[in-house]
Amino acid sequence: xxxxxxxxxxxxxxxxxxxxxxxxxxxxxxxDRDVGPFVLIIDPGHGGKDHGAAENGxxxxxxxxxxxxxxxKLLEKKKDNIKVVMTRxxxxxxxLQRRADIANENKGNLFISIHTNSVDKxxxxxxxxxxxxxxTLGLNKDENxxxxxxxxxxVIELENDYSHKYSGFDPNKDESYIIFQMAQKKDLLQSxxxxxxxxxxxxxxxxxxxxxxxxxxxxxLWATSMPAVLVELDFICNPxxxxxxxxxxxxxxxxxxxxEAIVEYVExxxxxNKNAAIKAGVKNNNRTKSKTVAMQNNTLKCSDRKxxxxxxxxxxxxxxFDVAVxxxxxxxxDQEENTENTDRSKK
Ligand SMILES: [Zn+2]
Numbered sequence: 001x002x003x004x005x006x007x008x009x010x011x012x013x014x015x016x017x018x019x020x021x022x023x024x025x026x027x028x029x030x031x032d033r034d035v036g037p038f039v040l041i042i043d044p045g046h047g048g049k050d051h052g053a054a055e056n057g058x059x060x061x062x063x064x065x066x067x068x069x070x071x072x073k074l075l076e077k078k079k080d081n082i083k084v085v086m087t088r089x090x091x092x093x094x095x096l097q098r099r100a101d102i103a104n105e106n107k108g109n110l111f112i113s114i115h116t117n118s119v120d121k122x123x124x125x126x127x128x129x130x131x132x133x134x135x136t137l138g139l140n141k142d143e144n145x146x147x148x149x150x151x152x153x154x155v156i157e158l159e160n161d162y163s164h165k166y167s168g169f170d171p172n173k174d175e176s177y178i179i180f181q182m183a184q185k186k187d188l189l190q191s192x193x194x195x196x197x198x199x200x201x202x203x204x205x206x207x208x209x210x211x212x213x214x215x216x217x218x219x220x221l222w223a224t225s226m227p228a229v230l231v232e233l234d235f236i237c238n239p240x241x242x243x244x245x246x247x248x249x250x251x252x253x254x255x256x257x258x259x260e261a262i263v264e265y266v267e268x269x270x271x272x273n274k275n276a277a278i279k280a281g282v283k284n285n286n287r288t289k290s291k292t293v294a295m296q297n298n299t300l301k302c303s304d305r306k307x308x309x310x311x312x313x314x315x316x317x318x319x320x321f322d323v324a325v326x327x328x329x330x331x332x333x334d335q336e337e338n339t340e341n342t343d344r345s346k347k
Contacts, residue, residue: 037083038266040075041108043220044068044086045115045230048093050155053118056242060116061091063245067233068114070255075262082266095159097166100223110194110265111228112258113220115152116245118237126237131209132202135230136191137222138215139181148232149177149216156219169219180217190227197261198231205257206250208234231258 044064046052052060065088072084085106087099103111117133119126133148140146153171156162163170170176195213203210211232221228233254234241244250 037079037081038110038269039083039085039106039108040262040266041085041087041103041106041111041224041226042068042072043099043103043111043113044088045113045152046155047088047091050093050158052155053116053151053236055118055236056239058236058242058246060118060236063116063233063236063251064114065089065091066251067254067258070251071114071258071262074255074259078263078266081270082262093158095165096153096156096220097223099220103224103226103228108224108226109269110190110262111221111224111226112198112262113218113228113230114258115230115232117148117232117235118151119235120147126235127239129235130238130241131211132199132206132234133211133214133232134195134199134202135214135216135218135221135232136188136195137180137218137228138188139177140214140216142214142216145214145216146174146177149218152230153217153219166219171219177217180222187225187227191221191229194227194261194265195229197264198229198258201257201261202231202233202254205260206253208254 044061044067046061046064048061050061052064054060068086069089072086072089075082075084085102085108087102088094099113119129123129135145135148140149150171153169156166156169156171159165168176169179192213199210199213202208218230221230234245236242236245
């Protein structure tokens with residue numbers, strides 16, 4: 001082959017490689033712009049005239065705010081990747097609806113509502129009950145979960161015309177909670193994933209007792225349009241737990257536990273978005289929506305009824321999950337495996 005002929009072939013090959021790489025370059029550029037920083041909404045429960053639970057000389061609103069502020073401070077290290085929005089950063093009253101509005105207006109990627117648990121004064125075990133639990137939205141007939149949701153939702157009664165503002169929702173009436181069953185949010189699977197991570201960290205890092213991941217009807221989780229969880233740190237009615245909850249060590253450890261869960265979740269979220277954007281770009285350069293995660297697409301396609309019938313026999317595992325939560329976790333894992341198998345067979 002002459003040198004001239006070789007140069008032409010080399011130019012053609014390099015040109016082809018350049019043209020083939022264009023879609024990927026555009027995907028990468030678009031991904032960077034579209035994704036931006038991950039938006040985390042931290043919602044310290046209660047505030048102002050709404051003290052939340054108050055026992056053993058401490059108020060829930062103060063504990064929630066202290067842990068939330070400590071968490072926000074830790075997240076400053078990650079400010080290039082994670083934008084933090086607080087629904088309140090001082091002792092002021094904010095309605096449940098306003099908290100959800102703040103989350104939605106800021107287009108949050110994850111919503112964490114921070115609370116402190118308690119049980120009725122009539123409960124003889126109230127000084128000994130302890131441990132943390134993380135909730136996602138769902139309708140749960142379990143009496144204890146229902147009570148937690150009712151207590152947290154009852155703050156709307158501090159608003160003047162709450163019945164009108166919350167479309168007739170009455171936190172004390174069981175029948176009001178049916179709306180949460182009908183509204184199966186598409187973000188539920190991601191919510192459960194984060195709930196599991198947060199619960200594990202509260203147990204391993206902050207040494208809280210493990211009361212598991214549960215589902216219940218919390219208005220604030222229902223009104224946010226993103227993966228959302230409500231954390232119950234520990235029980236304020238237990239004098240030992242109350243001491244820890246109001247201590248600087250407690251605030252620091254619980255914030256560190258949540259921080260680690262958040263960082264893990266965000267890393268997985270970013271990796272998934274990158275993979276999905278690259279896959280979408282290879283298939284069709286015009287369809288490079290960075291937030292199109294393959295698993296979420298599958299999630300939307302699968303009807304709830306089909307899923308329930310297939311997974312209804314999954315038992316809760318040793319981490320004390322609700323049956324419904326264990327079903328969801330099994331289903332997520334199955335979906336992920338299916339997605340990976342489909343990807344492999346396409347190669
Ligand atoms: Zn609360």
